[in-house]
Amino acid sequence: MGDDGDDRGRRGGDEMVVTQEEAWPAADAAGTGRDEIRCRGLVRIFATDGVEVQALQGLDLAVDRGDLVAVVGASGSGKSTLLNILSGMDLPTAGSAVVAGTDLLTMSRRDRVHYQRSTVGFVWQQTGRNLLPYLTAAENVRVPLEIARAGTRAGRAARVAELLELLDVGHVADRVPRQMSGGQQQRVAIAVAVAGSPRVLLADEPTGELDEATSVEVLEALRGVNAATGVTTLIVTHDPTVSEHVARTVQIRDGRTSTEVLRRTEIDEHGAQRHVAEEFAVLDRVGRLQLPQDFVGALDLRDRVRLALEPDHVQVRPDGRSQDALPGHDGGRGTGERR
Numbered sequence: 001m002g003d004d005g006d007d008r009g010r011r012g013g014d015e016m017v018v019t020q021e022e023a024w025p026a027a028d029a030a031g032t033g034r035d036e037i038r039c040r041g042l043v044r045i046f047a048t049d050g051v052e053v054q055a056l057q058g059l060d061l062a063v064d065r066g067d068l069v070a071v072v073g074a075s076g077s078g079k080s081t082l083l084n085i086l087s088g089m090d091l092p093t094a095g096s097a098v099v100a101g102t103d104l105l106t107m108s109r110r111d112r113v114h115y116q117r118s119t120v121g122f123v124w125q126q127t128g129r130n131l132l133p134y135l136t137a138a139e140n141v142r143v144p145l146e147i148a149r150a151g152t153r154a155g156r157a158a159r160v161a162e163l164l165e166l167l168d169v170g171h172v173a174d175r176v177p178r179q180m181s182g183g184q185q186q187r188v189a190i191a192v193a194v195a196g197s198p199r200v201l202l203a204d205e206p207t208g209e210l211d212e213a214t215s216v217e218v219l220e221a222l223r224g225v226n227a228a229t230g231v232t233t234l235i236v237t238h239d240p241t242v243s244e245h246v247a248r249t250v251q252i253r254d255g256r257t258s259t260e261v262l263r264r265t266e267i268d269e270h271g272a273q274r275h276v277a278e279e280f281a282v283l284d285r286v287g288r289l290q291l292p293q294d295f296v297g298a299l300d301l302r303d304r305v306r307l308a309l310e311p312d313h314v315q316v317r318p319d320g321r322s323q324d325a326l327p328g329h330d331g332g333r334g335t336g337e338r339r
């Protein structure tokens, strides 16, 4: 998707909006609100050889039913850990996670099988992991329908054809994966993932093995499926350009959600469309927020900062005294002002 308008987020005017994870209404605790995915205070600690790694450090995330959201973050930020929990393959050390009404911490082994088979669909990074190599595209899409014994034989065949058309891979229906390009394989994989009409589609680095042009194709395919079927879709990726294809991008930093970019299309006074991206910092339930690293760097913020409550905003300024005290600091920026 081309960007023919201004970005009014940080890039445009060094401005950022803060959004707060709202209090969790009782109805949502059971997953019966509008949230299809709701993680609250997720913590995951790994202990290997006596060393503890906190992969998730109190992560909050809410995704509305039918939304398409990308979760982005640098390597090691906790993306795969989050996805493993959401897919029911791992359990958090603390916190809660409810997906499509299923509490992932309390589900039984039987619930887990049902959850992974029917409630969520997956698309993995490795194209080879998504499809059975000896089956054609059409046969691959038919497998989940056969397992679920969904509809009649003719109905299943019609559904397979419909999904392959939706993903624009009808012309490779009779090919096995090695006879398809990487992009075609991933689009067939998306068809397989949504064949059983799951409520949630989880995609782990779905473009990780693809070149840029093919990545765009696959991201647009995910967007098209989300729009056509209403399946709530979460894409986890390290690729920041994904935000050009989705309306909401959540950034993970050090195991917590730190910022969000929301995109919308506006029509200007001349009737021309422009895409606007606005960046928000995420404020958690106890009032913590992470300042973006480029803000911290631009003002050389360290150790502690000055906060001032203004009528309509909160001001964050360098603490002149602590900056001056740091070895090698010229003290030129700080005023030393005290209140």
Ligand SMILES: Nc1ncnc2c1ncn2[C@@H]1O[C@H](COP(=O)(O)OP(=O)(O)OP(=O)(O)O)[C@@H](O)[C@H]1O
Binding pocket: 046, 047, 048, 053, 054, 055, 073, 074, 075, 076, 077, 078, 079, 080, 081, 082, 238
């Ligand atoms: N099974 C494990 N045992 C020990 N540490 C782990 C384990 N899984 C993840 N970690 C650590 O947890 C942190 C988060 O890892 P995670 O794989 O979730 O990050 P990521 O954002 O998905 O990274 P990447 O993009 O490189 O896959 C890292 O420091 C990682 O080394």
